[in-house]
Amino acid sequence: MLNFPNESRSYDATRHCIRFWGSDGAMEVSFFLEEDALTKIAVGTPSGESSLLASFDQNRDRILRAARKVYGRRHKGSYELIADDF
Known part of the structure; x- marks a missing residue:
């Protein structure tokens, strides 16, 4: 079962995404x-690392639900969550 005991997350400026981990x-x-x-899920979020990370934290439950759904489709090494996953 997929869990998210580690609340760490980081912004990857090269990939324009937030990286987080589950187990x-x-x-x-x-x-x-x-x-x-x-x-898409946090309309009006300004760009920039601190704003994006704060928005991630405010929407963590919704993001983790989507991550569980994407993970359940098939198991692989890493997963990318896109707008259509919400």
Whole structure:
């Protein structure tokens, strides 16, 4: 079962996404939330690392629900969450 015990997240300026991690048993799972997806669920979020991370924190529950859904489709090393996942 996918859990998110680690509340760490970071902004990746190169990929324009927020990276966060989950775990399924002993396996760590990487997720990448595209900036466009975040601005879809948090309309009006200004660009910039601190604003995007704050928006992620405010919408964490919704993001984690989407991550679980995407993860359940198939298991692989990392997952990208896009606007259509919300």
